[in-house]
Amino acid sequence: MGTKAIESAIQNLTKIVIGLQNKVTSLEKTILDQNSLINKLITGNGNVCVPENTKIIGEEERIMTDRMNDQMKSEISAPTGKTKIVTSTSTSVSASASPCTSDWRERELLNIAPMDNMHRDAILGDFNLYSCSSQVCNYFEYFVAFCELIQCNTVPNCTGRQLDLVLSGRNNGGVAVVAADEALQPVDAHHPPLAVTVTIAASTAKSAHSDSPHHQQNSTSSCSVHDWSDIYNIMDPDTVLDNFYNKIYGVLAECVPLKNDKQEINPRAHSAASPVPY
Known part of the structure; x- marks a missing residue:
């Protein structure tokens, strides 16, 4: 050869x-x-x-x-970096299943979501879990079970999936998700606009502003004469929200005064310097 x-x-x-x-x-x-x-x-x-x-x-x-x-x-090693919390609508997570309890997993999850607050939190985001690997989905399912979360969005997109997710604590029944009638941005068929309503129990703390009906009427009239058109011309939802609250706070400052701290009108009859006579 x-x-x-x-x-x-x-x-x-x-x-x-x-x-x-x-x-x-x-x-x-x-x-x-x-x-x-x-x-x-x-x-x-x-x-x-x-x-x-x-x-x-x-x-x-x-x-x-x-x-x-x-x-x-x-x-x-434990997952690192910024974590976006996601959920899967195609796979049910059993609340009775015991989650894994490895030390590093607990530490990482507690860093992501403190357990004492998760029952009153709502987490929203575009996560496209359908395109994630099976390992990422498995980590997510463990996270959902560990934090006792539920996925509240049932509005399907053009392919019948939910890529935009709304997570809430299992004991928080005040989160409702429906299809929004109007959109602040051009609609993406894969991400239909959502209207998320979070019901919060009334706080026992009193408002610092006056609750006089007269002031409420003034604020209502002021809102009706304000120009709100600039809000509809803004395409960024965060900027819209900031502008909206700025206008509302401006109306409050203009029409609704703060309450005055009540002072004692009548002096005390007795004090340490004037003991009670017998």
Whole structure:
């Protein structure tokens, strides 16, 4: 066999070996990802919290990856960076299921959402969970179960999904989501405008402004003569909200005075300097 033929054969064999190595590397990465997910779902007492539709690796694959456990442990870490809280409308989360209780998971979740306040919070956002990986969805489902949240948006988009999510505590029944009649921005068929109503229990604290009917009539009249047209010309919802509140606060300052602190009209009959006579 000539030298060129030998070199050509070596090159072909080299390509075959490289191709096999790439396939092995890809397979090992897949096994590592799956085994890493299982390890993350194992609780401190040895129980396993597996969300619905999670793929479980086979025993043979687990044996193949035993030799890599040390490396995997160093790669397993808590999620970092800014976290947007999302939910899935296609997979139900059982409230009775015990969430995973690994120490670092609890610390991260408590940093994201303090448990003493979640029952009265509402979380809104465009998260497009449908396009997220299964691992991200699994983390989300664990977060929802851990914080006892529910997804309140049932308004479908053009594909029948909910990409914009509204999360609320399970004990907070004051969140209602419906399709909005008007939109502040051009409508995206994948993100229909939503009207979110949050009912808040009346506070026992008294208002600092006067509650006189006369002042209320003045403020109503002032609101009717104010020019609100500039709000409709603003495309940014946050700017619209700021301008709206600025106008309302301006009307209050103009028409509704603050209450005066009540002073004692009648002096005390007795004090330490004038003891009570017998």
